[in-house]
Amino acid sequence: MPVWLRRSLIALAVLLGLAVAAAAYLVASFDPNRYKGLLIDWMREHKARTLAIDGPIGLSVFPRLEVTLRDVKLSEHRRPDEFAALQEATLAVQVMPLLKQRLAVDRVSARGVRVNYRRDADGRRNIDDLLSPATDAKDAPAANASSQALAFDISAIEFKDLQATVKDVPLGLDGRFVVKELRTGRLADGAESPIRFVGQAALAQPKLNADVELTGQLKLSLPAGAPASVALRDLALSLRGDGFDVKQLDARLAGTLAYDGPSGALQADKLRLTLSGERLGVALKDSTVALDALRLDPPKRALRLDALDVKLTGQRGEDSVAAQLAWPKLEVTGDTLNGSALKGSASLQGGPAVGKLQMDFESQAPSGRFERIRVPGLRLAVQGSGAGRSVNGEVRSDLTLAPQPLAAALDALQLKLAFTDPALPPVNLALQGQAQAGAQDASWRFDGAINDQKFTAGGRADLSKPVPYVDAQARFAALDLTRFVAPSTGPKPPPAGAKPGADSPVDLGGLKALDGRFSFRAGTLVYPPYSVADAALEATLAGGVLRVSDLSGRAWGGRFAAQASAQAAADPAAQRIGLKLDATDVDIAALLTDVAQFRKLEGKGRVTADVTTQGASVQRLKQALDGKAAFQLRDGAVRGINLAKTLRQWRSAVTLNKDAVQASSAEEKTDFSEISASFDIADGVARSKDLSGKSPFLRVGGEGLVDIGRGRVDYLAKATVTGTAEGQGGADLALLKGVTVPVQLVGPFEAVDYKVQWSAVSADLLSGAARGALGDRAKGALGGLLGGSAAPSAAASGASAPSVKEQARDKAKEKAKDELKKLFGR
Known part of the structure; x- marks a missing residue:
């Protein structure tokens, strides 16, 4: 072996040994938990939030950088309320790719995560402070104009038991989302990966309580400095539960979807939506919406639709419902448009009590351009009959569609409808006008006539x-x-004596x-x-x-x-x-x-x-019921009793010294030139103390209550004779001038009884209230009868002998008895 090679290998071995020793020392000596306090202080100082890390922080460096967190909680901005919490989360990142500006994540996992998200009507979010730069600029790393974004590469994601509570006012979302399971394979630019999602949505707005499941092949495109694109192949999405005003909803979507972020283009292939559920009493079953292909590319002014087919079948009790719509083809490129007409129908087939209803829908071939797709000659014919009823009508209009932004308009709308029912007058409706609708708004204007x-x-x-x-x-x-x-x-009104029926909910x-x-x-x-x-x-x-x-x-x-x-x-x-x-x-x-x-x-x-x-x-x-009420009437009357007629019977009634009860009579009434009263109402009971009624011979006052909740009245009216009324008592009533006759109104609204308290009238007479009615002739006699001083006093006459006084008193008593006998007809 050459010397230089041997020395090089020795040097490399030494370097590797030093690196391994340094890494081992770093892992052995570095304790990330010592930095908990720094993280907590930084969050408090720069984000005004409270961070609590109750579990240990795990860290490994080689061959991958892995951080594990346990039992972490984060408060809301400047409030102690919980914003987020997690039981355990792990992030594993490969070290070597970081040197090449690549973020290669081996694994991302989380368990027991809770998040509270809010956005108010002005668009303010409770995460805005977290997304903003740190308040201390010196802590932020210096910007490097030449730096490039890290390439994104994740080997796998595994989430379990994630819960998000959302209140988004602009979107109209209020409720809770639960991620029971989320698993993916490798997520990287251009890579296709399997995805599985199992979750639940429990929303108060819009009302939704359903289980959600999604599987498919996910492909992401993450170009630097541009919006991301996403594609889902072999998509299988299911939604089961109650929501969107549909009970027992079972919706399943299959096919391929793709969205291009930079252009905003949308693509769909072999889409099929299957629906079951109950809405407005109609139980849909195995209803489908199918679409072979959809292409929408706004920058290129292109739209393509192939084989749209809608079929709905359902049951409403014993009645069957069916509807279908077909649009075979529509292709638009700029100012060029080719397409076929729309055609559809809907029917209701019921028993003898319901009958049959048929609606047929058709149009002419479309025309126009990308921005304005016109479907002329739209016609809907309606015909139905059953149980003696019939309906016939027709709607004509021109439909205009705009793909971007999505909008529709009905121009030259004309409607004619005739409806007959044995229990109702015939109805003929005719109107003309127009209507427009978009994703954000709608408007309409009609002129017409009904009968x-x-x-x-x-x-x-x-x-x-x-x-x-x-x-x-x-x-x-x-x-x-x-x-x-x-x-x-x-x-x-219920019949007299009837028990109240069941209460009606409001x-x-x-x-x-x-x-x-x-x-x-x-x-x-x-x-x-x-x-x-x-x-x-x-x-x-x-x-x-x-x-x-x-x-x-x-x-x-x-x-x-x-x-x-x-x-x-x-x-x-x-x-x-x-x-x-x-x-x-x-x-x-x-x-x-x-x-x-x-x-x-x-x-x-x-x-x-x-x-x-x-x-x-x-x-x-x-x-x-609480509040106030009042009335002031002229030339009025109270029905149920004729006080003039009743008072003409005063002689015999007073002699018997017994109250009389008479039932309300629709034929009887008491006339008044004016009558008024006010009521203070509390807890369903109206109380009045200022009844005032006037007639040529009567003045009426009184007080009492009207129990609106129970439907009863308990009112004491006091009628005082003020003068003679021809035809309503004549001379007999003149004898009662100044006398007050109490009349008690008692009973349910539909059957009020009138109790004339003649015993009180007798007491009134005997107490001297009737002296004016008897006149001067009876005044002295009545006074003597009651032991009063009707004759001149002894001092005034100058007579002081007891025998003279006693003789005058005896004479007055005898005279009073005679006058009262004449008065009562005895």
Whole structure:
């Protein structure tokens, strides 16, 4: 062996020995756990977060650099709440490739990882501080303009038990994602690797609770300084659970997908989506969407679609549902377009009670260019019959599609529809207009007539937010709902003595489905028993709160204006409703009859109310009613009792000294020139202390309560005779002038009893309240009977002898007895 070679080998051996010895010493002497404090301090000082490393840090240097972490926790920025935590994570990196600007990772594994991610409506994320440079610039490495990004090469990834809690307001995501298992082979630029993913999504928004599984061959393209590209071959994706308003969802997607990052091009081959699930009572089974090929390349203005075929089959009870759509070919390159017409159909086949419904769909061949693909001559024919009902209609329009950004428009839209039902008036609808929709928004504008009643409608929708925003308006010159819907007979009161039925639930949860602003106008609005002129409605909906700022019109001979609100809540028992009403010059009898089938009060005047309530059912809403209400009426009447007729019987009633109870009679009423009352309402009970009624011969006051929740009244009215009323009592009533007659109203709304307290009238007479009614002739006699001083006093007459005083008293008593006998007809 040459000397130089032997010496070279010896030198190399010495160098290798020194390197091995140095590595051994480094591994033996270096303790990474000594640097825990530095990491914790750096995180606190530069990121304002608390880092806790409760487990040991493992480190090996050769033949690969491997770091292992255990039991690590990281707080939120400037808050003690947990942002992330992990039980164990390992990163193994090959050392030698780092010298060649290559990141060669042998293995990445993690177990028991928890992450909380948040993004607010303004786009601020709870990871922004982690992605920003360190606050101390001197700690950052100096930038090297000539440096190049490390080449990316990972031998394998293995994740288990990863959990991410996400609340992303702009995307409308709120819930939890769980990665049960994620395994890949080698991930490198241009390399194809198997991938397996098993996870679960439990979202409150959008509502989704499903298991997810994905397998396939993953290929990444990672060009330096450009967006990444990804391709999935032999894709098998499944989603099973409840979500997207579909129960028992089972969706499976197979095929090949590819996305080119630099150009934004999308490619799909042999895609097949199989669907099963239940929505709106329709159970879909083995429904498919198939597509042979799709190419979308916006920079090249190119679009290609081959053999789109949609087939849906389902069952709704005993009724079968089917639909299909076919678009054999569409190819667009710049301003050149070739393609075939669309064709499709949908059908409903049911029993005798449902009948049959058939819809056929077709179009002419498309034309246009990449930016504007026009599908003219779109036609949908509808025909159906069953159980005496029939429907016939047709929709015509021109469809315009825009691939980038994705949008669609219906131009020259015309709709004609005729519907008949034995229980309803015939309905004929005709409208024309246009509609547009994109990924972020939609708009529409229609003019038409329903049973010759003309209307205009329009609006727009913002679909970019988690909760869609809708701004809609409708205008009718006249809208008579009896011309196409069954007329309402209004609420029917239960029969007397009937037990209350089951309570009806009230759920305002639907108010959370969208936000918006709504406007409605009608010159006349008729829906018996209601008839309103100049009807107007203005309302807004936001965050589950409906606010009606204007609900007004002319009705019941007067005018009304109201504001209302309804607020949904996570707990239905906490949902709230409010109403403010001011009705002027209204016929109270007509109003109460239409709204509540209540026929006890008549008159014309003003009605006001300001009430709120909360609850999850009609009965609970009644029982929780709070607020105030009042009415002031003129030329009115209270039905159920005729006080004039009742008071004419006062002679015999007072003589018997017994209260009389009479049932409410629809034929009887007491007239008033004016009547008013106000109510304080709390917990469903309205209390009043200021009843005031006036007529030519009566003044009525009173107080009591109306239990709205239980549907009962307990009210004490006090009627005082003020003068003679011809035809309502005549001279008999004149004798009761100044007498107060209490009348107790007691019982359920539908069967109120009137208790005339004649015993109180007798006491009133005997106490002297009736002296004015008896006149001067009876006054002295009654005073003597009660032991009063009706004759001149002894001091005034100058008589001082007891015998004279006793004689005058005896004479007065005898005279009083005679007068009372005449008064009571005895």
